[in-house]
Amino acid sequence: MADRIEDRFAVETELLGLKLLPGQEANLRAAYAALREAIALVGADYPFEAEPAHVFVPAACIERRR
């Protein structure tokens, strides 16, 4: 995978098969940089047993884990 964020964006865009309209690339590249920051902030270092939210029962989800 490319190191520079611009290169990484270009590689992923191609892999995803996205056909960008004229002028769209610059906007999306800026959004892509913000997205990478969000992904880093959310992180990926979770215990094996860390459950995702079961969003269709928000309150029960808490009660079950008490």
Added chain:
Amino acid sequence: MTASDPCFLSVAEAASLIAAKRLSPVELVQAYLARIERLNDTLHAYVRLLPDEALAAARSAEAEIAAGRHRGPLHGIPIGLKDIYDTAGVATEGGSRLCLGRVPAADATTTRLLKQAGAILLGKLTTWEFAIGGTAFDTPFPPARNPWDPERDPAGSSSGSGAAVAAGLCAMAMGSDTGGSIRWPAAWCGLAGLKPTYGRVSRAGIMPLSFSLDHAGPLTWTVEDAAIVLQAIAGHDPHDPASADRPVPDYRAALVSSDLRGVRLGIARSMFERDCPSSGAMGTAFETAVEVLRGLGAAVAEIELPPLALYNATASLITRSEGFAIHEKTLRERPQDYGALARDRLTIGAYVRASNMVQAMRRRLMLVEATDAAMAGFDAILLPTCPDPAPVLGELGPYFDNRRPMYMRPFNLTGQPALSLCNGFDDTGLPLSLQIVGRHFDEATVLHIGHAYERATPWRERRPPL
């Protein structure tokens, strides 16, 4: 406020006059239609008017009420719906060129419930494209404008809903809230905006943006009006897989007292002082509001929540991923038919990998639990709704939330009920805001606090200078 100014009556006031047969639903609809005729070219709140249907419904309501068949406080009340709420036989276009001419065969569950309660639909209201597009100038629908200053942004995505209620172009309007889109226009337009608990109000028949973060709810002039509307639309709906099968309490019963003794409020100061400092006027108004609430008997202390950026990053990954999944086919086949803002904000979701989404949902549960733990000993969280009052229309830009994060998304992520209400005005006359966040399914406490605050302050005496 008297029956001589029918467009400025609250829902509760109009309902009382209609029930006493001192206000005619037909005359009320006529008054709103005349005001819409005068102001909509300036405010662009409505995308579609239904004058003949509204007048027919008003005549029917008047006849029913005269015959002693009064259905309740929404009977004969003129309303508007954000144009992502399906309306049988009436175009619902989501603010997008992609949906021009789309006419649903059935009403959204909320549309149906409001009609059953006797509400009269005046028309469909401007929305950001697919509830995400931002204040755009390249879609078939001009952006709504803020009634307090038409050069300013009313916020979105329920932009027409906020503009219409503030300007007296309907008695109440429905909006949707994925990252703040009910509370934000309520804040910038000086209204009450209620995002109920996730699962409390059906989302069936409302165009989705992000399945696990979308909420439906009302924008109203008063908190009492929000309680009236919530009463009509809350409850289990088998057509919405996220709908909760929980008892629905009497929300207006919670409003009988302004006594807040025994109520414990937690100020989430870190969010609006450290994470994204609010403007001076917003901060000053907030501190004044805290003193008012103390004066009503509430116990107030600080509450420490996780960082705002962590909530917002988590919600952002989920919204982008779910939004792209919904729009992938049309984004690939007809990208030119989206406005640029909606196209970019949806397309970026393609870059969220499956594992990123799962990690976000794991983080989400941690944040739900952390918020719940922080609320131990508190009945509600108190903070501003957003850091600033309304900017000039078009100033927001595509990634405004990265520059000045709002204080609303955390509670889409946790699914808690959250109410925005007017908290006075800045030096230029623009509304300031206060947000009250409750425990899951405890809208009654949120409404109680909001109503007590509203009654103790003069903010409902001022209307936009139109």
